[in-house]
Amino acid sequence: MLDLLLRNARIVQPGVGVMSGSVAVKDGRIAAILGPRDKAPAGETVECSERILMPGLIDPHTHFGFGSDETDFRTESRSAALGGVTAAFTFHRSADLRESTGPWRDRGLEQSCIDFGFHFGLTSRLHVETLAEAARAFGVTSFKFYLMYKGAAGAAKGFAEIDDALLYAAMQQVARIPGGVLGVHCENVEVIAALRPAIRDSGATDLRAWDAQSPDFLEAENVFRVGYFADKAGCPANIVHLSSREGLEVTDYLRSKPRSAPLTVETCIHYLTLTHDARAPEGKVNPPLRSARDVDALWQAVADGRIETVGSDHVPRKHATKGPDLWQASAGFPGIGTLLPLLIDEGHHKRGLPLERIAAVTSLNVARLYGVAGKGWIAPGMDADLVLIDPELRREVRHATLESFSDYTPWEGQSLRGWPVATYVRGRCVARDGAVLPEVAEAPGGAYMAREIAAAEQERTSGGAGA
Ligand SMILES: [Zn+2]
Incomplete structure (x- = not known):
């Protein structure tokens, strides 16, 4: 007998389309796709009433631990589950990754109600020298390099060794890891130092000032350097949180040439839904929020496939931490709980983006880019990570309902159409009708996504990312 039958849904297949059917689940995996009216004996049958069933989102970019080391895996995974996110990659940084990763993974296993994996932050020569060892020990094939922390900006954060030599050495190391990919934060922080003081001294405290102190061309310049070096090093590179049209045009140029290894692009939901006219300092983030014209260009790239994730x-x-003013406020804000509703409301309803495109950039492409086996697609044998969405449900964003450690959201009060109504992690319902289920507190149940390094190698030679 089946464990679960999700009957009569509109099933979204990433990059392909939407079909009517029912999804049968057994032992945490998808057992079969049946017709919409088919019946089969199951422990639980859910009538989906032609609502949308998508692969659970895999958030490729989160910073668990920046709120509270002690409890972020608990609170932020709950916020994720409410938002239809069933797995997340989170950045892990420490002095010695070989020592810190095990305990951090154990914390996640204890607290997280969604599956999780790590990207290693590379901030020192030691990290680059021990990269292969740490990668194999923990099944980590994705890494991040922070050009934002070069020179004086890095020294202020305790990073003394970040320069182009370390960037290139990291690329050489990542190129040797089967399935390896290096994400890079692109902002030319050396030129920020030439621009910021005059803008700050002018007394400006809005987000246009934050945009102006690190304008689009500083991102674009770094994108070129990263894309160019990565080609020379044979290193798959991913431009993380791309914010600007100018930066996007440089990736177009780089990808118009034959490359020795793929160059991929990620953007983030705030660059698609907020501009430099949003509330300050809540909307302070690196890279900065840009203009409406940048927003339009990024949506276009999500639609046509130039943005993969x-x-x-x-x-x-x-x-x-968002104060006392723009210049002293912390950068970044919460977003995992509103990622999907914003994509449906703004992307699908307002801009006509097909649901299969939303599914591609939030599940299949993430699974492929980062070598996650068994996720990202609704098919027999895959993990039953699923989100049931009511595309017409209208609700206002309220931070108080998001369950995050954080106590605000830059989208506060926005009315969005299209919300998750049930979230399943490997066949287990973790959230329903805007609430995390009580039993999840007792037994969170999230699994660690170790990447199989040899398998990732096969995956790449047989197809690569992109739907
Ligand atoms: Zn980040």
Whole structure:
């Protein structure tokens, strides 16, 4: 007998389309796709009434631990589950990744109600030298390099060794990891130092000022350097949280040439739904929010496939860190709980983006880029990570209902059409009708996504990312 039958849904297949059917689940996996009216004995049958069933989202970009080391896996995974996110990659940074990763993974296993994996932050020579060892020990094939923390900007954060030499050495190392990919934060922080003081001294405290102190061309310049070096090093590179049309045009140029390894692009939900006219300092983030013209260009790239993945860059800090003014406020804000409703409301309803495109950039492409086996697609044998969506349900964003450690959201009060009504992690319902189920507190149940390094190699040679 089946464990679960989700009957009569509109099933969204990433990059392909929408079909009517029912999804049968057994032992945490999808057992079969049946016709919409088919019946089969199951422990639980859910009538979906032609609502939308999508693969659970895999958020490629989160910062669990920036709110509270102690509890972020609990609170932020609950916020994710409410938003239809069934797995997340979170950045892990420490002095020695070989020592810190095990305990951090154990914390996640104890607290997370969604599946999770790590990207390693590379901020020192030690990290680059021990990259292969740490990668194999923890099944981590994705890494991040922070050009934002070069020179004086890095020294202020305790990173003394970030420069182009370390960037290139990291690329050489990542190129040797089967399935490896290097994400890079692109902002030319050296030129920011030439622009910021005059703007700050002018007394400006809005987000246009934050945009102006690190304008689009500083992102674009770094994108070129990263894309160019990555080609020379044979390193798959991913431009994370791309914010600007100018930066996008550079990726178009780089990808118009034959490349030794793929160059992919991620953007984040705030670059698709907020501009530099949003509320300050809540909307302070790196790279900055841009103009409406940039927003339009990024949506176009999501629609036509030049942007492969969309994440939240979720930072669950308290609102108290957003002050006392723009210049001293922390950067980043929470977003994992509103990622999907914003994509449906703004992308699907307002801009006509097909649901299969939303599913591609939030599930299949993320699974492929990061070598996640068994996720990202609704088919027999895959993990039953699913989100049931009522595309017409209208609700206002309220931070108080998002369950995050954080106590605000830059989308507060916005009325959105299209919300998740049930979220399933490997066949288990973790959230329904806007509430996390009580039994989840007792037994969160999230699994760690170790990447099989050899399998990732096969995956790449047989197809690569992109739907
Ligand atoms: Zn980030």
